[in-house]
Amino acid sequence: MNEKILIIDDEAEILELLTEVLQEEGYKVVKAGDGMEGLEVFQSETPDLVITDVKMPRKDGLEVLKGIKDSGSDVDVIILTGHSDEATAIECLRSGAYDYLLKPVEDVEVLLTAVNRAIHKRNLEIKNKRLIEQLEEMAIRDSLTGLYNFRQLQAFLDDELIRSERYGHAFCLLVIDIDHFKAINDTHGHQFGDHVLKKLGEIMSKACRSTDRVFRYGGEEFVIIMPETGDDEAVVAVHRLMDAVRSHTFVSDEQRAKITVSIGGASFPFQSIDKVGLIKLADQALYRAKEMGRNRFILKEVIHE
Ligand code: GH3
Ligand code: MG
Ligand code: MG
Secondary structure, eight states: OOOEEEEEOSOHHHHHHHHHHHHHTTOEEEEESSHHHHHHHHHHHOOSEEEEESSOSSSOHHHHHHHHHHTTOOOEEEEEEOGGGHHHHHHHHHTTOSEEEESSOOOHHHHHHHHHHHHHHHHHHHHHHHHHHHHHHHHHBOTTTOSBOHHHHHHHHHHHHHHHHHHTOOEEEEEEEETTHHHHHHHHOHHHHHHHHHHHHHHHHHHSOTTOEEEEEETTEEEEEETTOOHHHHHHHHHHHHHHHHHOOEEETTEEEOOOEEEEEEEETTTOSSHHHHHHHHHHHHHHHHHTTSSOEEETTEEEO
């Protein structure tokens, strides 16, 4: 990757010299002739590192540094300064500059060492940030289906309860269980079973509204939370969902199968106003749906097929 470095200096010879040295090292270079222009180029070019002179017309190096830091950017700034101005350079360090270099830049190696070190540090920081984001994503998602996991369900449900209570809105919680899934595994193999789980997650996500949340609750059980949804709307939504599942033929590695699901629902605030109560009621409704012959939805004791 070619990292981009912004050089800000009002002396054309310095700009030229640094550009040449840094380009030879393999960096992309963008330039500005004073602090004001420097901040503009910083915004438009989003460089990976800034090297700025201190004494410049319109805006000086310290103002450039502050402008960059105030914008919330974590891009490093190296200060270029004359011998007479080391005090300002130290003030820049206190204000968050990464390093300072004395002009004239006679020893190119000193410059390159500082630049390479700053770029290396930044690349590591970017990599770490990505890894942390990946870990955070892995902590809330189920690895097979990519759906939110059990832990995330608890957090989401807590939030939804507070929100719905505050605004006086209804929401619906569904527990979904695949019918005779053991037979799918036994007939077609565990791998095909995994394919069904994954695909079912996709089908249900597609059949839901964008504000609905689909979770993998455990093995072959899923939970859907439908915010801002009354009982009648939930029944319509579940019919759409069950139709989507029933009509799909699961195909993988020359194996084909159709499945049905049983669904139990519970609604807030009509049936319960707490998390444990809602899950328990939906589970009981699911159990009844299984007992009554599967492939159906039960909400408030009413059977929907
Ligand atoms: P019912 O209609 O009563 O729900 O019957 P069932 O066969 O679906 O229910 P049961 O609870 O007896 O079996 C669930 C099966 O789900 C057994 C288990 O091996 C399978 N299962 C759970 N998690 C996974 C998984 O991650 N992958 C696969 N392939 N199968 C799984
Ligand atoms: Mg099952
Ligand atoms: Mg089950």
